[in-house]
Amino acid sequence: MRTEIQAIVDEIKQAVSLLRRHLDWDQALKRLEFLNVKAEDPDIWNDPQEAQKLMRERQQLEENISSIKELEARLDDNVGLIELGEEEADDDVVREAEEALRTMKTDIDRRQIDLLLSGEADANDTYLEIHSGAGGTESQDWASMLVRMYSRWADKRGMKVEVLEVHDGEEAGIKSATLLVKGHNAYGRLKTESGVHRLVRISPFDSQARRHTSFSSVWVFPVIDDTIEIEIPESEVRIDTYRASGAGGQHVNTTDSAVRITHIPTNIVVQCQNERSQHKNRATAWEMLRSRLYEEELKRREDEASEQEASKTEIGWGHQIRSYVLQPYQLVKDLRTGTESTSPQDVLDGDLDTFMESALAHRVHGSDAVVEDIE
Numbered sequence: 001m002r003t004e005i006q007a008i009v010d011e012i013k014q015a016v017s018l019l020r021r022h023l024d025w026d027q028a029l030k031r032l033e034f035l036n037v038k039a040e041d042p043d044i045w046n047d048p049q050e051a052q053k054l055m056r057e058r059q060q061l062e063e064n065i066s067s068i069k070e071l072e073a074r075l076d077d078n079v080g081l082i083e084l085g086e087e088e089a090d091d092d093v094v095r096e097a098e099e100a101l102r103t104m105k106t107d108i109d110r111r112q113i114d115l116l117l118s119g120e121a122d123a124n125d126t127y128l129e130i131h132s133g134a135g136g137t138e139s140q141d142w143a144s145m146l147v148r149m150y151s152r153w154a155d156k157r158g159m160k161v162e163v164l165e166v167h168d169g170e171e172a173g174i175k176s177a178t179l180l181v182k183g184h185n186a187y188g189r190l191k192t193e194s195g196v197h198r199l200v201r202i203s204p205f206d207s208q209a210r211r212h213t214s215f216s217s218v219w220v221f222p223v224i225d226d227t228i229e230i231e232i233p234e235s236e237v238r239i240d241t242y243r244a245s246g247a248g249g250q251h252v253n254t255t256d257s258a259v260r261i262t263h264i265p266t267n268i269v270v271q272c273q274n275e276r277s278q279h280k281n282r283a284t285a286w287e288m289l290r291s292r293l294y295e296e297e298l299k300r301r302e303d304e305a306s307e308q309e310a311s312k313t314e315i316g317w318g319h320q321i322r323s324y325v326l327q328p329y330q331l332v333k334d335l336r337t338g339t340e341s342t343s344p345q346d347v348l349d350g351d352l353d354t355f356m357e358s359a360l361a362h363r364v365h366g367s368d369a370v371v372e373d374i375e
Contacts, residue, residue, distance in 0.1 A: 122188025152350030159183030
């Protein structure tokens with residue numbers, strides 16, 4: 001077998017192994033067996049809502065298990081055809097099987113991302129918060145660049161972006177912003193963007209044209225619907241109203257329409273100022289708080305929860321997940337996965353899918369390797 005084709009075969013095997021691991025293969029088979037038994041029990045329909053939930057789970061498991069079995073069978077068949085063709089010197093058979101493997105590699109890459117986006121909230125719309133960090137005006141300008149980057153990314157994927165809150169910087173950029181990104185798998189794709197992002201460039205605000213390093217943080221949490229119950233006693237929150245700032249029309253700075261809610265036990269703060277009505281801003285802020293608390297619960301279920309919490313301690317050195325270097329060279333590097341791009345402008349224009357997909361796969365693989373920082 002030619003080296004190129006052997007490499008494709010090895011990649012397919014690795015991808016299938018990843019899919020099995022993500023699905024928790026042995027447990028998935030046991031769960032499907034249990035659900036098949038439940039499906040034959042007529043009493044299950046005494047609770048129609050629970051029955052429908054179990055049937056949806058059963059269908060999803062069947063599809064995932066069948067898909068992996070089909071991939072394994074296709075791989076074995078085409079490898080067998082190549083070996084047979086080589087033995088019989090039948091180049092047509094070999095070429096046909098090799099082309100089938102190339103097509104299979106494309107299919108499995110797509111399937112791998114679909115399965116990685118099968119978490120309970122992955123398909124949902126999402127909130128995205130951006131906060132400037134160490135670096136003053138530099139970081140506030142960087143935060144506004146991140147808003148543009150994620151808006152461009154969403155536009156390219158046909159998603160809609162609503163700006164719920166913006167606090168402008170004193171000289172340039174923004175201190176913070178909250179976006180609502182609406183689209184299929186918005187949360188699933190954006191969730192790996194949470195963390196600190198670092199920019200290295202020649203400062204446009206420095207008359208001596210010196211190189212500056214700026215930091216901004218990104219936090220992503222899913223929009224949740226009424227089927228997910230999150231109870232928040234009013235005694236655990238503090239609600240403040242204030243005058244909206246920034247662009248927003250004639251109502252800005254005339255009424256205390258903006259709303260900030262602080263969840264005292266966790267110190268989570270959400271705020272909304274995009275509506276003229278304080279009532280509407282309050283309702284949106286409550287939804288954001290419910291979503292933030294739900295996201296905290298999701299994180300606790302993940303093995304990397306401790307790492308995520310540690311990364312929130314400070315927006316600055318040592319906590320970044322990705323570096324964007326514009327000077328003295330051109331490089332964007334994800335410090336968790338090692339994924340790189342030598343075209344920072346493309347990344348800043350929303351070309352983020354490679355980074356997101358690598359980070360999704362990294363969550364499943366896990367990694368003991370330390371990716372070196374960029375100096």
